[in-house]
Amino acid sequence: MRKIDFEPEKPPSTVHRHRTGIEGLDDLLNGGLKPGALGLLIGPSMSGRGTLARQYFYQGLKEDNASIYVTTKNFTEDIVTLMEEKKWTLDAYTEHYVFIDAYSPQSDPSLKDSVDVKYVSSVADFARLTNAIVSSMSENLARGVLNQRVVFDSIDTVLMYVSAQGVYRFLSYLRAKIKGFRSSSMFMIEPDLHEERQVRTLFQLADVIVELKPDEGIVQVTQPGLPKRRGAFRVGDTGCIVVPEPLD
Template sequence: MSYQLGDTVPAPLADSVGPGTNILVSGPAMSGKRALMLEVLGHGARQGDGSVVVTANDGGAQIYREYREIAPVDEAYVRIIDSIGSTGNGDLEGIVESVSSPGDLTGIGIEFSQISKDAAGNGVDRIRVAFDSLSALLMYVDLERLFRFLHVFTRQIQSKDWIGMFAIDPDSHEPKVINTLNQLFDGVFEIRVPDDGGREIRARGFGNPPTEWVPLD
């Protein structure tokens, strides 16, 4: 069964994606990439889907607060991998798991595999994953190492019929980096901020021609 994306993603782009889909969410800093991903997770939570967030920017407690504002569903399954080693997650034991730094790709992978087992044990077979962000990881690891890690990570999502969304800031990287990482994803949601204000979004990939730019706000 497809994953409905909700009203956050304008209908001309895609109102749903199939199980196993991995999406690159590309846009400049402060363009709302994380908010978009959390809204898609929250929409799923209201339908009984589980949520997993990997954060390499802000602490797990902050991400959890943002998520709960969007998805106040008490019984929702949510797990967060905090890769910045932040403190203040003590009252979220069992929800937030920490690794030492965004460069600890092995640790992130181990925690993700443990969450996969935990979700299965709790009878949760539909999961939406948000990764914030690949740009932060590229400050710690080189492109080749990140590509190998993401190849395994996205294949895990695909094999379990989950969906994944991965944020990146294209302005922070050479075109070669973006082009290389694009190979790992089924499609891209591109966000831009025009000079006259507002935000616009379009979709590329997903087996279709690029869509037109449409308002996101």
């Protein structure tokens, strides 16, 4: 009788996560952000919030993900320059990333889209902004790139011009789209700029909250159903450094 070798049953695969590229932070996040997760990245100015977001964006490119960066308060060129200062050069990753720039058209409305930048004339134009983000995710998916990540820098600017209710409605829709595409995301917000009630409302949308507390030099991670995790946080020459506090 012919012997048939059956493949041993494989253990169930763990959910692939989108690493931030910051080893200690990935530990606090149990490996990174889950696909479909909406992350809120909270912290005051000069807290290292932007560096963390850019590192997460760049890590996506290093892992053959597609990365989308929505900027509402900086020129695209300035973000690229900040990345180059950390040696995070984008040249090798053309067509794997796109900037959605809702800031630059305020000073130059004649800007035309390019391969790596889509311009939206205003952060208050939710239809166009959503369209730019969703069409970018769709284009990536059409190219067979299944792992995507989105940085939204930042909600603060949107809240300056649109009511908190309006922003909540907009983000609710965007959240559903991000989940549909199984993208992970980091939405940046500086709570001190807004009323606490507004910020608390937006917290309801988050699957994970990463909060930077520069006075204490720590980062705190909050995920539903899990204990809060903390770690020491600082920005070094090559990126963010997180040293997790041990679990109790």
